[in-house]
Amino acid sequence: MTLTQITHHDLDGYGASTVVACLCDPERVVHVPRYGDVGPVVEAELKRLGRARARETLLLTDLGLEEPTIAFLRRFAAMNRRREPGDGHGLVVLDHHASSVEQLGRQGFAPQPDPDRPGLLRFGVDDPAVTVLIDEGSSATRMALTHRALFATRPEPDRAEDLAVLVEAVDAVDLWRKHDPRFPSGQALDEAFWDNVATLVPAGHPAHDGVVSRLLLDAAAALRAGATPADLERRVPEIRGAIVDDLMRQAPGDDPALTTRLRVARLLARSDALFHPLPDGTLLSFGLDPGTFQRVSDLIMAEGRAARVVNVQRTGTLSFRSNDGTALAGARLFRGGGHQDAAGGKLPSGTAFSLADAVAQVEPVLAPPRPAAEDSPFAALRNWKG
Template identity: 65%
Template sequence: MNITQITHHDLDGYGASTVVGQFAEVARIVHVPRYSDVGPVVETELKRLGKASAPEMIVMTDLGLEAVAVTFLRNFAALNRRREPEARHRLVVLDHHASSVDQLREQGLAPLADPATPSLQRFDLEDPNLVVLIDEACCATRMAYEHRALYATRESGEDPILGALVTAVDAVDLWRKDRPAFRSGLSLDEMFWDNVSNLVPIGHPWHDRFVGDLLLGAARLLGDGASPAVIEGQVPALRKAILDGYLAEDAEDDRTLTTRMRIARVLARSDLFHPLSDGTLMSFGLDSGTFQRVSDLIMESGRAKRVLNVQRAGTMSFRSNNETALDGARRFRGGGHKDAAGGKLTSGSAFSLADAIAQVEPVLNPPAADPALTPFGALKNWKG
């Protein structure tokens, strides 16, 4: 069964995806930074599932359920009712936000208490393939670990490394300063934010694998009793060891370079950049330092003469080697140098690469006007 996970873009969200990945083969992970973006994401998934002939599974973790997300749950159940029993999809929602309970109640869904776990609330949408659990007493990473039977496709016993990861994330995500693991959780959180977007970006096949391996490597150190200072000092070595493994068979790898330099060379020859109609290569959500290095390598290789990066907040960075960066930026109320300039999306933000492409393409490369629609063309073609 094809499995997609939709999860929050923070330590708990990535902790949950790391845990799920240990018990199931996840084909795709969608990270959502803002709860307001959950609606467009799940609407896209619902349309895709409606066209899918084979049953699939969606695992949603650490996402606050706003009104549009609750509507998605109802629509998911309605979609399943229209499908043959053997073709029905499965949806597992593991959340711990009090606001989610409020939204579900407002839409007429009452929680069912779990006698074994008083803090756990279940919501019944009259579909056995749809499981919604909300537990305010633990983080999503812990929920993914404790409720793995809901999605697991392979057996696995108790794992002390995963246990250390779950304990640390749970303490810091719930902000339980009274727990011994709180300091460990803080060290994981610092490591996460220092590495989640500036090395292997979202969109590259290595992204979740890299962050997950880094979290598991740090959890292994925690299990051995390492202090936050020791973990901080070991992060560069962990990153290098992970990358050495990924590039073990890569003849073009140069281990005399820094980790960022080595990764930049991999990114420059990847499919991370989408070609626009004028040949500009566009990426989404790249760290500015990574974009600078990768765009230079791309242009140096001859793949493109202009490269563009769009951030979720709508800011845009153009780079070129033919003095066209400024021309592109000016179409988006921007400015700068001829080969290095920036602008801003008209809408102010983008929630995905596809969304960014839809906003950029018609402005950067507007369709040619139909001569017949111009005043002169209309007069020329008039037969009155």
């Protein structure tokens, strides 16, 4: 069965996606940094699933449930009632935030304690295909492993021993168990995660989740072999280099003499997944780290793929780069300024939550559709026979 995972953009969220990837083969993984963006993201999934003929499973991990997301739970169940019996999509929610319990209570959902697992709460949504579990005493990473029967397609996880170390370390640091002996290891993992999650292979690229999961598992393997947090800090560049060596092995134009990030930039510059072409030829990306955007945009323009590139951040800021003097002209359309080939602006709405959302906001301003010939005020003159 097709599985899509939506998870938080932090160590625990990626820990949960790493667990899932060790137990099955998800079709897609969507990472959401802000709980306020969860509502629009799940609504987009609801529309997609409403059109899907085959049954799918949607897995939500480590996402604080706010009012729009809770409304989505009811709408998901309503969608399933419109489908054929037994053909409803599956929905699994694994969360551990106290605020989620409070929000569900405000929306009329009563918790049902699990007799076999103290601290675990179940919330019914009047749909047997929907499972909502909240456990304040467990990280989402541990919950994904504990409740793997809800989605797993493999009887045993890949790299089980390394995964067990990862789960313990993430559990300690995410629940802030400072006296747990694994807490320092969790902190070291957290540092390695944040140093690489956005600046190596960005979210949205097909290799992103595999790269981050391997980084976490290889780091966990080092911890399992006895590495201290200081040892791990020194090992991470070596781990990252090995991952990039494998990633770039078949990539054309690779230069092993360059730094890891400069090597990867050549791969990213050719990515159709990261860059959406606008009608005027501008390439638009979403949420790229500023350093990554600079490296990649330079390569895109040097290779002639586009003369102008724009990156939209979740906060609504836009960064334009060009090699034909048009960056400033683009930024001015978004209340911005700067240099002819390097400028910035701000979205009218203030924020964006996905690449599709960024395109929907930028395209009408930057590359508005031209009127058809018959709509032109000169069409009548051109067609007049006299």
